[in-house]
Amino acid sequence: MMRSFLAPVLAVAALTAGPAQARTCTPTWVAGWASAQFLPTGDAALPAGTLADSTLRQNIRASIGGDRVRVRLSNLEGTKALALSGVSIARAISPASAAIDPATRQMLRFDGKADVTVPAGADYLSDPVTLPVKALDTLAISIRYAGEPSAQTAHPGARATSYILPGDHLADAQMTGAATFDHWFNLTAIEIERCQPVKLIVALGDSITDGRGSTTNGNDRWTDRLVERLQADPKRRHVALVNQGIGGNRLLDDGLGPNALARLDRDVLAQPGVTQIILLEGINDLGTLTRDAPVSPAAHQAHVARIIGAYRQVIARAHARGIKVIGATILPFVGNAYYHPDARNEADRQAVNDWIRTPGHFDGLIDFDRATRDPAHPDRLLPAYDVGDALHPSPAGYRAMGDAIPLTLFD
Template sequence: MTSTRWTRLAAPTFAPTIALSAALALATMAPAQATTDQVGPVHPVATWGASADKVAGEAGAAGITDRSVRNLVHTSLGGSGVRITLSNAFGDRPVTFTSAHLGVAAAGAAVVAGTNRPVSFEGADEVTVAPGAEVISDPVEASVPADTTLALSFHVVGASGPITGHNVAMQTSYVAGAAGDIAGDEAGAGFTSEIPSWYWVESVVVTKPRRVKTAVLFGDSITDGNGSSVGANRRWPDALADRVATSRLHGRYGVMNEGISANRVLADGTGGQRALDRFRRDVLDQPGVSMVVVLAGINDIRWDLATDASALVAGYRDLIAQAHAEDLCIVGVTLTPYEGGSRYTPERERVRTAVNEWIRTSGEFDDVVDFDAATRDPARPSRFLPAYDSGDHLHPGDAGYAAMAEAFDLGLLGCER
């Protein structure tokens, strides 16, 4: 599926581009030869994404004034015709961005020499995004590699007001320490403030043949990667993208991580809009989507929004109906154990067990992945296998996220309705 907002960006053919890679630091830039990715019918596919939310805390509420921002994000899929989206979904005023650049990240806030390319919006180097809106850039005449950290930089003109972004990035990004535009600088020295969130950037999209699709992984902090190593790209969606890259499906799927820490299915809260309401923006409206994997509900149980299985079953049925109305495959995932974690009780454990039984046996999802079975301690199934526990008993660590990705049957990515 390609959503309405992306359909106008698809084109029948695509021209050769210049490679945007670390190799440019060592060699003279030259036009790349046309590849099979650049011939025939094409469409937009996401190589990276993060759900938009209000940036928490005093800094997020106050925003920034006349500062440059450098977000570091990690691709799942290589490709050309690169576009970025900037979101002001939760802003209270128009925000103007200028001097947007895309390059390959080096150490810290630096960009690999020769890779920092300007990004335009309808031919201009400045764009104003209304509150509640987002913008899609023009394609950058460059190709980005798979499995690579990019630096997305821009300058915010004037006072931004509340920041739209993504709170738990598990990646360090940067804001300039002084006023002024340094987004085009490849040196990172001026970006002196480290931030744990992504500011305003929502997705990175490449142009691919129509056989290539986007897989959206949708959920809460366990999809978000909370508990994984910061800057190491070891969330379960990253581990899944790595598996795809070394399989027969190499180059066939981009992976978007649309998890929000503390998110709930049934109610808004500190984790942003409830899953039922953000599903349209974060899944159905994304480019080239063929399937979605849903891992959500543990926070509804922990906060007693679901005191038995029925409330979450109703929520899952709503998500299934939304997906199927768009001819989208939807895969359900069992909820991982959390004995010893925050707000665990035997009563809530019984709800989790009942919900997982429904996910496994109802047949209402197009398919099911059993992350509960993949991560639990066989000697005590209500808790994580110790090797998979991040230490808080609620979130997996790097090894647990890797085990989840290993438990995912890659054949499910080809699900069709």
């Protein structure tokens, strides 16, 4: 009788075992941070020889937490293979410092080896390492270059300070005496492994997404504010976000970096875990149309139609992958001295924004125009939100943008 009584009790106990005993996990990789890489020009490029046999430390902020990480390196612009002697990762002491917590430092491996050769034009993932990461943690990635890259691959608009010293400083806790610049090089993503379900938003845009006018090392772009709001909400802490803005970017033509349609597959659709895109592009297309000379009304009309056509392309290509696209209205920019927009340019902006707002085109709407415009002069930025050029928001403007985003879009 004792045996017959114990058998069902043990069976019930097995069925009701705690999560630590019974849980199964299917790990998922998701991009927790990313930057769009391209060929830097002018003062965004480093003097020749700067990277050769030197260690470059770059700080990034993770948008989501997880248990293991891997680093994606890029030699996108290289015409020859890129030889790296080693790469390390650690928690940074602060976003504005080269100092790391030595207890968290780990040397990365590539196919089990410390060194790696990245083919021309390619990306290369490190082997995963166990490094528990929390959302909003600052991580420091240190790269030791064996020689000078054949061509620089970079993200000039980092709004984050990077640190460089000659020699091997992968294990250096301080990097005392390092030279500095505010660009990222050859670092295109940090991928994070999670057991829990996850969603990923990719913000595709120009300098207003890249953060022109935000605070260096301040993490106060509109995307940063959105990440903070998501992480403050217990219902939405499983939502990650990566910023794929490029200053000067356009939908239709190359500017600083390739046009949005040309880079859509690499920078957006290929991100592991992507479920939604926020598309804020078009202000540079509108501005460049008449920057150098006026054009005919027919040319204005055709230009607006091409911008809308580009939106349709992004939507179609994303939907084919099961990814939703959220349209963001274009901010006002009358008063900008570079584009010197007139009433006709403003009419173009209104026509584009009307299309964005029309239900049935995008899968959701963020009305950045409404959030940032001056009610007394709706073709201009609110003065408190203007960094000073009538085009780019100030940190207060970026905060207003981040606060204007309905979090229900990501449910």
